[in-house]
Structure formats: C-alpha cells, structure tokens
C-alpha cells in the first residue's frame with residue numbers, strides 16, 4: 720500500500736511543493752540519468768511524478784512525447800498550473816501504478832521515491848506487471864528509492880529501503896532475467912529543512928528477450 724489517493728491529495732493540498740521533503744528545485748541526478756538514455760522523439764514517462772519539475776526541464780530541452788503519472792490529482796494539478804500552456808503537450812494520467820494498464824509503450828521510465836512505498840509483495844508484483852507492459856524492449860527504467868541507510872519512513876508512511884544490489888535482486892525476482900543493471904549511484908538528498916536522506920538511483924535496461 721502506498722498511502723492511498725486521499726493521503727497524497729491531502730499532502731499536496733496542505734503544503735506548497737517546495738515545502739515537501741522530497742522537493743528538488745532542479746532534479747539534477749534524475750536529469751543526468753534521463754539525458755544519458757532518452758533520445759529526442761522517444762516517449763518518456765515519470766511515474767509517481769508528484770509535482771516534480773523534471774518534466775519542466777525535459778520539455779524545455781525539446782524531449783517528448785512526455786507522460787506524467789500520479790495517484791494524486793492534486794499533485795498533477797500543481798504541475799499543470801505551474802506549466803500552464805507549456806504543459807498542454809504532456810499526457811497527464813491520474814492512476815495507481817500497481818494496477819494501471821498502459822495503452823502505449825515508453826523508451827524511458829523514471830520513478831523517484833514511489834517503488835519504495837510498495838511494502839506488500841502483491842503491490843510490487845502489480846508494479847512489475849505495469850513496468851513490463853509499459854517499457855519497450857531495450858527500454859530503460861530509472862528507479863530511485865531510499866537506500867539501505869536511508870529513512871524508514873517517507874511522508875509518514877513505511878518504506879522498503881534498498882541497496883542497489885537488493886533492488887536489482889528484487890527486480891530479477893519479480894521479472895526473472897528481463898532486466899540488466901547499467902548504472903547504480905548513491906545520492907544524498909537534502910530536504911528543504913536541511914535533513915539528509917540517503918537514496919540509491921539504479922538504471923536498468925529491459926532485455927530484448
């Protein structure tokens with residue numbers, strides 16, 4: 720369980736985006752990893768994007784088509800309002816990633832701080848089903864979670880923390896032999912209040928098999 724829509728709508732309704740612990744004025748590491756793998760014209764999706772500014776930058780750099788998915792309509796409304804008319808070319812999807820059924824495929828999937836909320840095995844299996852359906856063969860999945868030395872909770876909810884090797888093992892358990900690790904980084908996020916949160920960012924390629 721990832722908190723449910725009401726939890727997230729309340730969170731985004733109660734505070735401005737730059738007061739949320741996960742806020743990044745510029746999502747630098749996500750951008751570095753996305754730019755390394757996304758080619759102009761390739762379809763991109765940000766999973767559980769919240770009010771993230773990642774798509775603002777990608778839009779400005781001419782990437783697209785871009786899709787932004789989140790469980791919370793309130794979160795999507797923050798980004799849509801910020802982007803205004805610039806956001807009209809983006810596909811905005813309000814959905815639960817554990818049950819969503821995509822109607823197209825993507826070249827790059829980006830998830831920062833969503834998979835770690837999936838504490839139940841059936842939710843991780845649902846996420847894996849969606850990932851499988853959404854990512855084209857040879858596609859790239861960038862998955863950032865709290866690291867093994869990171870916080871035990873995020874937004875007041877329990878999380879599963881992963882070392883990069885543990886995340887790769889879990890993905891292989893869910894989708895055996897389908898993903899190879901291309902890159903894995905550790906990253907210290909500093910929250911708006913100055914607290915340190917240890918993350919890991921892993922980059923996987925879906926094999927052609």
Ligand SMILES: C[S@@+](CC[C@H](N)C(=O)[O-])C[C@H]1O[C@@H](n2cnc3c(N)ncnc32)[C@H](O)[C@@H]1O
Pocket residue numbers: 721722723727741742743766767768769770771788789790791794814815816817830831832833836873874
């Ligand atoms: C910690 S925030 C991270 C937001 C964004 N990725 C970022 O880095 O700024 C987690 C986000 O995941 C969304 N979320 C939680 N559970 C979800 C689910 N089952 N399906 C889709 N989105 C979900 C929340 O609404 C929230 O926006």
